[in-house]
Amino acid sequence: MGLPVAIIGSGNIGTDLMYKIERSDLLDLVAVIGIDPNSDGLARAKARGYEAPHNGIDWVAENPDAVKLVFDATSAYVHRKHDEVFERLGIIGVDLTPAAIGPKVIPSVNLMEHLDKRNVNMVTCGGQATTPMVFAVRRAIDHLPYAEMVSTVSSKSAGPGTRQNIDEFTRTTATALEEIGGATIGKAIIILNPAEPPILMRNTVFAALPEGSDHDAVIESVYEMEKAVAEFVPGYRLKNRPVIEEGPFHTPGGVVPHRAVVLLEVEGAGDYLPTYAGNLDIMTAAALRVGEAFAAHQEVSA
Amino acid sequence: MTATAETTAATETPRDFRLIDSTLRDGSHAISHQYQVDQVVKIVEGLDAAGVQVIEIAHGDGLGGSSFNYGFSAVDEMQLIEAAVNATTNAQIACLLLPGIGTKDELKKVRDLGVGVARIAVHCTEADITEQHIKMAKELGMEAIGFLMMAHMNTPEGLLEQAKLMQSYGADAVYIADSAGALTTNEVRARVAELVGGLDVPLGVHAHQNLSLAVANSIAAYEEGARNLDGTSAGLGAGAGNCPTEILAAVCEKNGIYSGVDPLKLMDVAEEITRPLMVRQQVVDRAGLLLGYAGVYGSFLLHAQRAAERYGVSQADILLELGRRKVVGGQEDMIIDVALELAKKHAEQEVTA
Numbered sequence: 001m002g003l004p005v006a007i008i009g010s011g012n013i014g015t016d017l018m019y020k021i022e023r024s025d026l027l028d029l030v031a032v033i034g035i036d037p038n039s040d041g042l043a044r045a046k047a048r049g050y051e052a053p054h055n056g057i058d059w060v061a062e063n064p065d066a067v068k069l070v071f072d073a074t075s076a077y078v079h080r081k082h083d084e085v086f087e088r089l090g091i092i093g094v095d096l097t098p099a100a101i102g103p104k105v106i107p108s109v110n111l112m113e114h115l116d117k118r119n120v121n122m123v124t125c126g127g128q129a130t131t132p133m134v135f136a137v138r139r140a141i142d143h144l145p146y147a148e149m150v151s152t153v154s155s156k157s158a159g160p161g162t163r164q165n166i167d168e169f170t171r172t173t174a175t176a177l178e179e180i181g182g183a184t185i186g187k188a189i190i191i192l193n194p195a196e197p198p199i200l201m202r203n204t205v206f207a208a209l210p211e212g213s214d215h216d217a218v219i220e221s222v223y224e225m226e227k228a229v230a231e232f233v234p235g236y237r238l239k240n241r242p243v244i245e246e247g248p249f250h251t252p253g254g255v256v257p258h259r260a261v262v263l264l265e266v267e268g269a270g271d272y273l274p275t276y277a278g279n280l281d282i283m284t285a286a287a288l289r290v291g292e293a294f295a296a297h298q299e300v301s302a
Numbered sequence: 303m304t305a306t307a308e309t310t311a312a313t314e315t316p317r318d319f320r321l322i323d324s325t326l327r328d329g330s331h332a333i334s335h336q337y338q339v340d341q342v343v344k345i346v347e348g349l350d351a352a353g354v355q356v357i358e359i360a361h362g363d364g365l366g367g368s369s370f371n372y373g374f375s376a377v378d379e380m381q382l383i384e385a386a387v388n389a390t391t392n393a394q395i396a397c398l399l400l401p402g403i404g405t406k407d408e409l410k411k412v413r414d415l416g417v418g419v420a421r422i423a424v425h426c427t428e429a430d431i432t433e434q435h436i437k438m439a440k441e442l443g444m445e446a447i448g449f450l451m452m453a454h455m456n457t458p459e460g461l462l463e464q465a466k467l468m469q470s471y472g473a474d475a476v477y478i479a480d481s482a483g484a485l486t487t488n489e490v491r492a493r494v495a496e497l498v499g500g501l502d503v504p505l506g507v508h509a510h511q512n513l514s515l516a517v518a519n520s521i522a523a524y525e526e527g528a529r530n531l532d533g534t535s536a537g538l539g540a541g542a543g544n545c546p547t548e549i550l551a552a553v554c555e556k557n558g559i560y561s562g563v564d565p566l567k568l569m570d571v572a573e574e575i576t577r578p579l580m581v582r583q584q585v586v587d588r589a590g591l592l593l594g595y596a597g598v599y600g601s602f603l604l605h606a607q608r609a610a611e612r613y614g615v616s617q618a619d620i621l622l623e624l625g626r627r628k629v630v631g632g633q634e635d636m637i638i639d640v641a642l643e644l645a646k647k648h649a650e651q652e653v654t655a
Contacts, residue, residue, distance in 0.1 A: 148370045150635045155428060163431045167405040187369055190402040194427040194455075195628040204635035206370035240642040245612065250374045259370060263639050 002028040003295035004066065008057065008082060009073030010034030010041030012159065012273055013096055017071055017284040018045060019271035024288060026295040030067050033059050044272075057082050064089045069294055071287055072096060075161055076168070083119055092294055093119040094287050097161075098168045106180050107289040108132045108228045115297040120290060124169050125279035126151035126190060127176040128286045129203040129236070133262045134181030136225035137207040140217040145253025146208040147183035149173065152191040154198030157277040166190060183207070185253045201266040201278035202239070208251045209258040215244045218260050233285045235267030235278055317562035318554075319529045322356040322506070323349050323547055325576060326386065327398050329538035331362035331601045333581055336376040339385045344575050345535065346389040352567035354547070356419055358396040359386045362540065362601055363632070364423060365397055365412065366404030371634045372601070380411060387416040394418040398449065401431045403632065406438050413442045421477070422468075423449035425630045426456040429464040436471040445474050447506070447530075451631050453478040454485050454597055458496035465497055465505075475504045475530055480519065481631055483512025483541055483594040490519045491526050498527035506530030509545040511537055512594025514586050516545035517553055524559060536572040538580065541600025542590030548572045589617050596625030605634050609641040619644055 005027050007014045014032060018041070021029045032045035037054040045052040053059040060070060060082075069092040072079045076099035083101055086093040095102060102119030105111065109132055114120050122128065130149035138144040151173075162169060170188045177186030193199050209218065222242045229236045240263045248255050266278030273280050325345055330337055342359065349357050361367030361379050368375040375382075386395050396419035397412045409420060420439035422432045432448060439446035448468030450461060465476040478493055485493070490507065497505045507523035509516040509532065520531045533550050537543030548568035554561040589607070593600055598621050606624075610617035623640045 150371050150633075152633055152636075160430075163428075164433060166401045166431050167407075167434070170402065170405055189369065189371060189632070191630065191632040192402070192425065192428050192431065193628070193630050193633070194425065195630075202633075202636070202639075204371070204638075206635075208370075240639060240646075243638070243642065245638075249370065250376070251370070252368075252374075261635075261638055263635070263642070 002026045003068050003298060004028050004030050005069045005071065005291060006031040006033055006060065006067045007071045007073060008033045008060070010036070010039045010045065011073065013280055013284060014071070014073040015041035015044060016272040016280060017073065017287060018048070018050070020284055020288045021291070022048070024292060026292040031059065057085050060089070060091070061085055068092065068298070069094065069291060071291065087118060094290055095119060095121045096283055096287055098124065098165065098172055100172060104176050104180060105290055106131045106176065107232065107286050108225065109135045109180050111290065111293050115294055122283055122287050122290070123176045124173045125153070125201070125283050126169065126188060126203060127173040128282045129201070129264060129266055130173070130205050131176045131181045132225050132229050133205040133222060133264065134177050134183055134186070134207060136221040137218050137260055138182035140221040141209060141213040143210065144183045144207060145210060145256065146185045146251040147177050147181060148187040148189070148206045149177060150189045150191065150204045152193050152199070152202045153279045154201070154276050155192045155194040156198045157201070157273070157279055158192050198274070198276040200276050203264040203266065205262040205264070207260040208249060208253055208256040209244065209260055210256050213258065215258070218244070222260070222262055232289045233266065233282050235269060235275070235281065237265055239263045239265040314562070315560060318560045319524055319531055320355055321547060321550070321561055321563055322358060322396065322530060322532050323354045323534060324358045324532055324544060325349070325534040325538050326357065326359035326382070328362060328540055328544050329534045331540040331604070332538050332543070332584065333579065334604060335361055335368065335373045337382055338377060339382060341579055342382045342385050343389045345571065346386045346393070348567070348571035348575055349535070350390050350393045352571060353563040354393050355562070356396050357386065357390065357393045358398060358421065359383055360397045364400040364404050365408035367400070380415065383412055383417060384415050396421060398423055399435060400424065400632065401435050406435060409435065409438055410442065413444060417444070419445045419447065421447045421449045423451055423479070426450040426453050426461060426464060426478070429467040432468060433471045436468060436473050440472045446472060448473040448476040449479055449508070450477065451479045451481045452599065453480050453493060454482055454489065458493045461493055462496050462500045465501055469501055469503050473503060475506055476501060477506035477508055477530065477532070479508035480510055481599055482597045483510030483516070483600060484597040485515070485519060486513070487515060487519055487522045491522050494523045494526035494528050504529045506532065508532035510540065510594070510600050511542040511544065511584070511586060512590050512600065517549050520545045520550055521553060521557065535568065535576040536580070537584040538576055539584070539600070541593045541603050542586040543584030546572070589621060592618055592621045596622050598625045599629070599631040601631070602634060602637060605637045609637045613641040613645040615641050615644040615648065
């Protein structure tokens with residue numbers, strides 16, 4: 001018997017997450033909660049035998065003992081309201097919106113650090129893809145004065161939430177590169193590409209390497225991190241070998257002689273969203289990982 | 303400050319179109335974002351004295367563009383912008399912002415410095431990501447211009463749809479930018495005619511020189527109803543360069559189109575200020591032509607040259623492959639990706655040979 005959980009938000013992310021939780025031994029999906037009775041996500045949830053209410057957060061309030069953890073795939077604005085209900089009922093919130101009420105979690109870096117919190121935030125798709133590599137460089141050198149990520153996603157996979165609030169993506173991601181990746185200064189860039197057929201999600205990490213950095217250690221650490229992330233995001237891979245390029249580079253963190261360039265690609269699992277939507281897949285895969293960690297933690301402490 | 307006694311608003315004849323000079327923004331690509339304060343001041347003073355009404359300044363990739371991916375600015379762009387604002391007498395100072403690279407924070411900062419015009423730039427199919435930035439520019443009391451890049455990658459009808467979105471967000475004007483210098487004159491005419499017919503706000507055209515058509519395309523755009531045209535001094539800019547303002551002004555005069563700018567003064571600026579700071583001549587060489595031919599974003603040029611040298615592959619092969627992949631503006635990281643793949647292919651061929 002796994003930890004009873006629900007998903008709130010029956011759009012692309014919520015529905016994709018449903019398929020992933022279905023395969024988990026540690027989580028028992030009880031309900032997929034929406035607000036639109038005609039949504040495809042709710043129809044699919046019903047067909048697979050889950051509760052599929054369309055009264056939103058009210059369902060959680062009316063069934064206070066039904067679930068211990070809720071994945072919130074709605075929006076930042078709505079999540080802030082949901083969080084009040086979660087807090088009152090003692091339910092753990094795993095936040096897939098940019099609300100960022102709780103601490104940010106990047107599973108391959110700080111999964112175990114926040115299992116005592118009642119709300120955690122999943123950053124952004126680009127943050128999930130690139131923060132691990134910034135951390136990988138950081139742990140191999142003394143200090144990382146500046147790191148930058150460039151994320152390109154297919155136009156088709158960027159929903160209205162991302163489009164109307166693109167600054168939130170760049171700010172939240174840059175903060176994650178600093179707080180969790182370990183860069184003194186972080187910068188994030190996002191590009192939408194409308195090519196047909198849609199491109200797979202691409203991410204590039206540039207990291208400033210100060211004088212005296214051990215380049216072989218950086219490369220080795222990057223390969224190790226690729227394996228660690230691919231454990232729970234099977235389509236996560238280095239598109240090309242990581243390279244060290246010679247500068248000098250006049251970064252905002254100071255002049256450095258070299259930079260590391262890590263070229264990544266994320267192919268989605270194709271659960272609900274097509275494989276090109278690696279950006280959404282990495283969010284749901286990371287959220288599942290976090291949910292399972294909470295479940296394992298609760299079992300131990302119970 | 304330079305006094306420009308001959309151009310007082312009260313006596314001036316109405317101009318047939320408005321020229322926006324982007325030497326200090328698009329031109330920044332051509333010198334790898336190495337502008338110094340004294341260069342900015344000289345260019346602004348020269349353009350202002352020649353009667354240019356709007357002078358755009360920012361990192362080549364817009365506010366916040368200073369980065370590994372696009373190249374770091376030698377001098378903080380806010381310092382350069384402040385110098386430009388202080389150096390101008392009549393001309394307004396404009397900034398360009400690409401949502402996804404820069405943020406609303408930078409927009410607020412430049413407004414505080416005295417920048418009056420915000421151009422919000424986006425790939426020509428993604429206008430909906432500019433809503434917040436256009437609205438904020440209006441709230442800040444700025445003129446807001448929507449700027450649709452890589453206009454060869456969308457149809458006239460598709461561009462109109464995107465331009466209408468920007469208009470609905472409050473844009474005071476909309477531009478189509480031929481960022482790859484890939485449009486023929488007929489293609490420019492078709493696009494401008496469609497947009498002028500369907501929009502309530504004025505249209506602008508930003509041309510590049512990769513097919514040697516920048517001036518011709520700008521004149522054609524004017525004839526079809528475009529009332530804002532972009533150029534740069536001596537064509538300094540991404541790829542083979544922009545529409546050279548001094549040539550555009552000269553051709554306009556010969557055609558009886560009143561630009562309100564002095565071609566002779568612009569020629570002096572080009573020859574005495576801009577050319578001496580160029581690190582390479584703005585010519586249509588093979589790489590420049592390939593950008594227009596393959597429809598590749600102009601600012602990839604120098605990045606592709608560096609990657610070609612670094613990994614021992616051909617710059618031309620990199621540009622052609624980028625065209626095949628349909629990369630868009632901002633994806634400079636893909637240049638390294640392509641160079642590494644070409645290098646790998648060469649190595650494999652050597653092993654099997």
